Amino acid sequence: MPPRSDHDLARDLAESAGALLLQVRGRDFGDAAARKAAGDAESHRFLLDRLRELCPGDAVLSEEGADDAARLGAERVWIVDPLDGTREFSELDRSDWAVHVALWERGRLAAGAVAVPAEGLTLNTGEATVVPEAVDGPIRLAVSRSRPPALVQDLAAGLGGELVPMGSAGVKAMAVVRGQADAYVHGGGQYEWDSAAPVAVASAAGMHTSRLDGSPLHYNQPDPWLPDLLICRPALADRLLAALAELPSAAAPSRPNHGGVHA
Ligand SMILES: Nc1ncnc2c1ncn2[C@@H]1O[C@H](COP(=O)(O)O)[C@@H](OP(=O)(O)O)[C@H]1O
Numbered sequence: 001m002p003p004r005s006d007h008d009l010a011r012d013l014a015e016s017a018g019a020l021l022l023q024v025r026g027r028d029f030g031d032a033a034a035r036k037a038a039g040d041a042e043s044h045r046f047l048l049d050r051l052r053e054l055c056p057g058d059a060v061l062s063e064e065g066a067d068d069a070a071r072l073g074a075e076r077v078w079i080v081d082p083l084d085g086t087r088e089f090s091e092l093d094r095s096d097w098a099v100h101v102a103l104w105e106r107g108r109l110a111a112g113a114v115a116v117p118a119e120g121l122t123l124n125t126g127e128a129t130v131v132p133e134a135v136d137g138p139i140r141l142a143v144s145r146s147r148p149p150a151l152v153q154d155l156a157a158g159l160g161g162e163l164v165p166m167g168s169a170g171v172k173a174m175a176v177v178r179g180q181a182d183a184y185v186h187g188g189g190q191y192e193w194d195s196a197a198p199v200a201v202a203s204a205a206g207m208h209t210s211r212l213d214g215s216p217l218h219y220n221q222p223d224p225w226l227p228d229l230l231i232c233r234p235a236l237a238d239r240l241l242a243a244l245a246e247l248p249s250a251a252a253p254s255r256p257n258h259g260g261v262h263a
C-alpha cells in the first residue's frame with residue numbers, strides 16, 4: 001500500500017476527531033460549559049496523540065495546547081483547531097461546528113482538511129472540489145452569528161450585500177467553497193488555528209484567500225494572532241478589497257489577552 005499523503009492524513013485526522021466529537025456531544029452534561037470543555041479537551045488529546053504517533057518529528061500548534069516555541073524552528077507544523085465553533089457544538093440542534101487540521105511546511109500551508117461532523121462532511125486539499133457556479137443576486141457574506149464584526153455589516157451595507165450568519169470559521173469558509181455564500185470576511189480577532197485549515201482547503205478549491213488589506217496570510221508566526229481574513233470567489237476579490245480599503249472599521253485590532261495557548 002502506498003504511504004498515506006499529508007492530504008489524506010489531514011482528512012483522516014479531522015474525520016476521526018469529528019466522529020469522537022459526535023460521541024462526546026451525545027453524552028449527558030450538566031451544562032453547556034461542561035460539554036464545550038469536554039469537546040475541546042478530548043478532540044485535542046486525540047489529535048495530539050495521533051500526530052505524535054504518526055508524525056513524531058513534526059511540531060503541533062493547537063488552540064488547546066501549550067505553545068512550544070520549538071515549532072518556530074521546525075520544518076513541518078500541524079496547526080489544529082480541535083473544535084471550532086465551540087458555542088454551536090454545545091447547542092444540540094446546530095451543525096455549524098468543525099474540526100480543523102492543517103499542515104504548514106517550510107513557509108506555506110501544504111495540506112489541510114475541515115470536517116463538519118454533524119453534516120457528515122469533510123473537505124480537504126487532496127481532492128478537487130468543484131465550486132458551484134455563482135448565483136445572480138446580492139453578494140452573500142458569511143458572518144459570525146454570535147459576534148458579527150461591524151466591518152462586515154458596513155461592507156454589506158456599502159455593497160448592497162446580504163449577511164449569512166453561522167458559527168465556526170471552518171463552516172463559513174466551507175460555505176464559500178460549497179457555493180452557499182460568496183465570501184467570508186472576518187475582522188476583529190482570530191488565531192492561526194481558526195483559519196489555517198479553512199484557508200488551505202479554500203485555496204486548493206481555487207478561492208481567493210488573503211488578509212483584509214490583500215496581503216498574504218502567514219502561518220507559524222511567533223505570535224499566532226491573525227485577526228482578519230478574506231476568503232471569496234476569485235472574481236469578487238478586487239471589488240471586495242477595494243470596498244474594504246474604504247472602510248475605517250476594517251483597521252486591524254490589537255491583540256487581547258488570550259487564555260487558550262499557554263506560552
Ligand atoms: N474577535 C475575536 N477574537 C478572537 N477569536 C475570535 C474572534 N471572533 C471569532 N473568533 C474565533 O473564530 C472562530 C469562529 O468564530 P465565529 O463562530 O464567531 O465566527 C471561533 O473559534 P473557536 O470556536 O475555536 O473558539 C472564535 O473563537
Ligand SMILES: [Mg+2]
Pocket residue numbers: 063081083084085169193194
Ligand atoms: Mg476556532
